[in-house]
Amino acid sequence: MKKAAAKREISFTVNGEPRTVRAYPMERLLDVLRQELGLTGTKEGCGEGECGACSVLMDGMLVDSCLVPVAQAQGAKVVTIEGVSRDARCRALQESFLECGGAQCGICTPGMILAAAHLLQKRPKPTTEEIREGLSGNLCRCTGYMQIFEAVAEAARRAAVR
Amino acid sequence: MAGRQGEHIIGASTPRKEGRDKVTGRARYIDDLSFPHMLYGATVRSRIPRGTIKKINFGPGIAWNEYVVVSAKDIPGKNYIALIENDQPCLADGGVNHPEEAILLLAHPDRHALAKAVAAVEIEYEPLPAVFTIEESERGDTIIWGKDNTFKSYRIEKGDVDSVWANADYIVEGEYFTGAQEQLYIETNGVIAAFDAEKGIKIWGSLQCPYYVHKAMMALLGLPEDQVRVVQTETGGAFGGKEEYPSMIAAHAALLAMKAGQPVKIVYDRAEDMAATTKRHPSRTRHRTAVSKDGKILGGEIEIVMDGGAYVTLSPVVLSRATIHAGGPYYWPNVRVRTKAVATNTPPHGAFRGFGAPQALFAIERHMDKIARTVGVSPAEIRRRNFLKQGDTTITEQEIREPIDLAKLLDRALELADYDAKKRRFAEENKRSACKKGMGIAAFLHGAGFTGSGERYLASVVGVEGRADGGVRVLVSSTEFGQGTNTVLCQIAAEALGLPYEDVTIAQPDTMVVPNSGPTVASRTAMVVGKLVASAAQGLKQTLIAAGLLRETCTAEEFRAACREHVATHGEFRSLANYESPEGIFWDDVKYRGEAYATYSWAVYVAEVTVDLTTYSATVDDFVAVQEIGRVMNPVLARGQILGGVAQGIGFALYEKVEWRDGRMANSQMTNYIMPTSADLPTIRVYFEELGNKHGAFGAKGIGELPMDGPAPAIVNAIEDAVGIPFNRVPMLPEDIFAAVEHEASLAGVR
Numbered sequence: 001m002k003k004a005a006a007k008r009e010i011s012f013t014v015n016g017e018p019r020t021v022r023a024y025p026m027e028r029l030l031d032v033l034r035q036e037l038g039l040t041g042t043k044e045g046c047g048e049g050e051c052g053a054c055s056v057l058m059d060g061m062l063v064d065s066c067l068v069p070v071a072q073a074q075g076a077k078v079v080t081i082e083g084v085s086r087d088a089r090c091r092a093l094q095e096s097f098l099e100c101g102g103a104q105c106g107i108c109t110p111g112m113i114l115a116a117a118h119l120l121q122k123r124p125k126p127t128t129e130e131i132r133e134g135l136s137g138n139l140c141r142c143t144g145y146m147q148i149f150e151a152v153a154e155a156a157r158r159a160a161v162r
Numbered sequence: 163m164a165g166r167q168g169e170h171i172i173g174a175s176t177p178r179k180e181g182r183d184k185v186t187g188r189a190r191y192i193d194d195l196s197f198p199h200m201l202y203g204a205t206v207r208s209r210i211p212r213g214t215i216k217k218i219n220f221g222p223g224i225a226w227n228e229y230v231v232v233s234a235k236d237i238p239g240k241n242y243i244a245l246i247e248n249d250q251p252c253l254a255d256g257g258v259n260h261p262e263e264a265i266l267l268l269a270h271p272d273r274h275a276l277a278k279a280v281a282a283v284e285i286e287y288e289p290l291p292a293v294f295t296i297e298e299s300e301r302g303d304t305i306i307w308g309k310d311n312t313f314k315s316y317r318i319e320k321g322d323v324d325s326v327w328a329n330a331d332y333i334v335e336g337e338y339f340t341g342a343q344e345q346l347y348i349e350t351n352g353v354i355a356a357f358d359a360e361k362g363i364k365i366w367g368s369l370q371c372p373y374y375v376h377k378a379m380m381a382l383l384g385l386p387e388d389q390v391r392v393v394q395t396e397t398g399g400a401f402g403g404k405e406e407y408p409s410m411i412a413a414h415a416a417l418l419a420m421k422a423g424q425p426v427k428i429v430y431d432r433a434e435d436m437a438a439t440t441k442r443h444p445s446r447t448r449h450r451t452a453v454s455k456d457g458k459i460l461g462g463e464i465e466i467v468m469d470g471g472a473y474v475t476l477s478p479v480v481l482s483r484a485t486i487h488a489g490g491p492y493y494w495p496n497v498r499v500r501t502k503a504v505a506t507n508t509p510p511h512g513a514f515r516g517f518g519a520p521q522a523l524f525a526i527e528r529h530m531d532k533i534a535r536t537v538g539v540s541p542a543e544i545r546r547r548n549f550l551k552q553g554d555t556t557i558t559e560q561e562i563r564e565p566i567d568l569a570k571l572l573d574r575a576l577e578l579a580d581y582d583a584k585k586r587r588f589a590e591e592n593k594r595s596a597c598k599k600g601m602g603i604a605a606f607l608h609g610a611g612f613t614g615s616g617e618r619y620l621a622s623v624v625g626v627e628g629r630a631d632g633g634v635r636v637l638v639s640s641t642e643f644g645q646g647t648n649t650v651l652c653q654i655a656a657e658a659l660g661l662p663y664e665d666v667t668i669a670q671p672d673t674m675v676v677p678n679s680g681p682t683v684a685s686r687t688a689m690v691v692g693k694l695v696a697s698a699a700q701g702l703k704q705t706l707i708a709a710g711l712l713r714e715t716c717t718a719e720e721f722r723a724a725c726r727e728h729v730a731t732h733g734e735f736r737s738l739a740n741y742e743s744p745e746g747i748f749w750d751d752v753k754y755r756g757e758a759y760a761t762y763s764w765a766v767y768v769a770e771v772t773v774d775l776t777t778y779s780a781t782v783d784d785f786v787a788v789q790e791i792g793r794v795m796n797p798v799l800a801r802g803q804i805l806g807g808v809a810q811g812i813g814f815a816l817y818e819k820v821e822w823r824d825g826r827m828a829n830s831q832m833t834n835y836i837m838p839t840s841a842d843l844p845t846i847r848v849y850f851e852e853l854g855n856k857h858g859a860f861g862a863k864g865i866g867e868l869p870m871d872g873p874a875p876a877i878v879n880a881i882e883d884a885v886g887i888p889f890n891r892v893p894m895l896p897e898d899i900f901a902a903v904e905h906e907a908s909l910a911g912v913r
């Protein structure tokens with residue numbers, strides 16, 4: 001990890017709360033979330049933006065927090081798994097992951113839930129192809145993805161019924 | 163039978179015990195834990211495949227006094243990772259035998275300071291000649307292990323194979339290869355170690371087998387049993403990749419923690435995990451088979467060679483499973499199987515879901531298609547004519563006692579895949595298209611539990627504990643890493659006691675708390691450990707009945723009341739169950755003959771594939787997986803095991819290729835080692851048959867590894883069906899398909 005500059009104060013909103021951290025500007029948002037802010041629900045899988053385990057929402061966009069220098073989060077609204085878990089729609093998604101077998105070892109699950117929540121926000125009634133495509137940045141080694149697709153489709157169906 | 167609700171727990175999709183913590187991000191994995199004054203550890207590794215270490219220089223620009231440095235001379239006990247042969251050092255002492263071999267350990271309070279320090283250690287080597295392939299190892303020009311580079315060999319002789327060749331209508335020969343495969347659990351390997359002069363060493367880690375680590379720490383640190391404590395933390399995938407390797411990383415963290423007097427965490431980054439830790443053994447298999455004109459196997463010779471890497475580690479056991487699965491699900495009146503694992507100067511290959519069987523089954527299932535073509539019958543028909551049936555004996559002369567009907571499994575799979583109609587349609591369509599479509603079949607079996615006498619040697623012990631609140635807790639060293647151990651073992655205890663699922667919990671695996679129920683490997687947990695859980699649970703109930711607190715027929719509420727009373731009166735309330743070898747199980751370790759496994763799971767898979775002859779990429783369009791697994795304990799989890807295993811099998815066949823450069827993995831990144839994404843996989847259709855199994859809890863057999871065995875041969879059989887070229891290896895990436903097609907075209911030109 002290159003630390004070109006000295007530590008400085010960086011302020012952003014995490015899960016609705018304003019936070020200020022002292023960090024090297026090029027430090028990864030992932031490390032700041034996990035180590036400085038104790039939000040360990042966001043996981044590291046590969047450290048190079050391939051696996052999506054570190055997915056968080058930044059100003060409504062799904063990003064790999066291992067690729068985001070924390071300086072870039074200045075003034076941003078960041079939402080992690082700990083934050084979306086307070087949202088009723090996301091809780092429904094979590095329930096359907098539980099029922100459909102969408103989580104096995106669980107290490108990709110927080111990132112996958114964020115990707116799915118992000119997808120459902122854009123497409124409340126996604127087709128199977130849209131789910132496939134929407135989650136293709138998030139790798140899962142356990143499930144073969146099918147029960148994850150089913151969980152997302154089920155959550156969408158229930159939201160539509162409600 | 164107690165409470166009604168209990169009767170429906172087995173066979174129901176009860177929710178994953180630790181599922182809620184996982185979907186909310188609350189589950190704590192090793193890298194989520196932190197201790198006061200904790201240091202971070204890193205490993206200085208060999209950059210060469212083989213040589214002696216001449217000198218170690220600590221380069222400039224690093225405040226070395228801030229670092230804890232550990233070398234082999236800091237090891238208080240034996241410098242090896244205790245496993246089978248104990249030949250793998252914990253830290254290189256004088257020489258190295260593979261790239262990435264650990265030489266020195268560093269620890270520092272700032273994890274970001276370590277990479278620079280690791281890079282600043284300069285090691286001067288005197289290189290020695292090295293071997294990198296099975297063929298080089300066999301040639302023996304350079305001996306790197308023992309007398310002849312052979313870690314282990316096995317031989318099976320059934321009947322009189324030398325007598326079959328004279329009467330054979332056809333003699334079919336083939337040679338098949340499989341590549342290394344990375345387990346690629348999304349959570350990399352990691353441990354934390356803390357040392358206390360009085361209490362000894364405590365290890366927390368992402369691991370499958372707490373007692374393997376326990377045994378390794380005792381030998382390495384020279385500590386007695388009660389001064390080694392190993393705790394499994396939530397584990398983010400393992401697939402065999404956290405069977406033996408955690409002993410190594412735990413050893414490193416423990417040595418640093420002892421020297422530092424502070425807790426030390428080591429978590430590998432992805433590149434280190436991929437380059438330095440174990441992978442699936444590469445293999446080469448040769449078949450020579452005598453076949454009658456009506457397509458019956460008369461006999462054959464099978465030779466399997468596996469690349470074990472630089473140290474023995476688990477190769478003898480992996481090779482054993484490959485040996486026993488060499489004949490596939492077929493009847494061989496006469497057979498000779500010779501197998502060996504050889505040494506190369508690569509990091510040791512190790513456990514990975516399937517454990518030798520995928521290699522052997524890839525070969526026999528490709529070979530069956532070759533036999534079918536030679537004889538002039540269909541791939542389905544050649545299998546039907548040779549399937550093992552009840553009463554037949556396997557290649558180890560084990561009688562098949564269960565009423566398995568493989569022809570029925572095959573018929574069902576073909577019907578579900580719409581095999582015949584699609585074959586006809588593709589034959590027509592392929593004439594007019596650059597996208598060639600094909601269908602492929604694989605039929606196979608997977609032995610459940612440890613090989614041969616393994617379960618007897620393991621002598622597993624399981625506990626079930628009655629709690630003060632009237633609930634019960636399962637005590638096992640069997641670990642959860644996604645496959646559903648927690649859930650299924652709790653279902654079994656609940657079913658056995660007639661309690662609601664919610665009344666049963668399971669202890670975090672901790673060698674101070676749980677007995678040794680054996681390693682969590684070999685598809686043994688639901689079947690073997692599960693049966694012991696049921697038995698220990700029954701023991702709890704019998705104690706309550708004997709104490710006059712409970713009647714044989716009781717409700718869940720009565721059980722809870724009796725349990726509460728027993729704990730209030732007597733304190734700790736535990737029932738233990740010990741493994742007992744079933745009667746009629748005999749195994750000869752020398753002749754490799756007898757009951758190789760207590761039971762087998764059986765399957766027929768069908769793959770539909772498209773090969774695009776413009777891009778040379780192959781994709782799987784449809785996949786049907788039919789299997790007999792004894793009893794489906796939890797439908798959602800069971801289907802999840804098959805789906806995930808098939809996905810890994812598709813990766814093994816079409817995507818995942820380790821690029822070796824002088825014994826070192828050159829593509830140790832997720833960017834260039836490609837596993838299937840959600841956009842790459844077909845709809846995988848999963849179907850179960852249930853014959854039960856008297857050796858398993860409520861009829862369970864092994865399930866976890868089975869789905870790894872079938873996809874590669876089914877897919878490559880389908881690729882051959884599509885393009886008419888006999889491919890003999892996996893993985894088959896576009897460049898490999900291109901090369902084979904070009905090679906075939908050049909041969910056609912010569913002809």
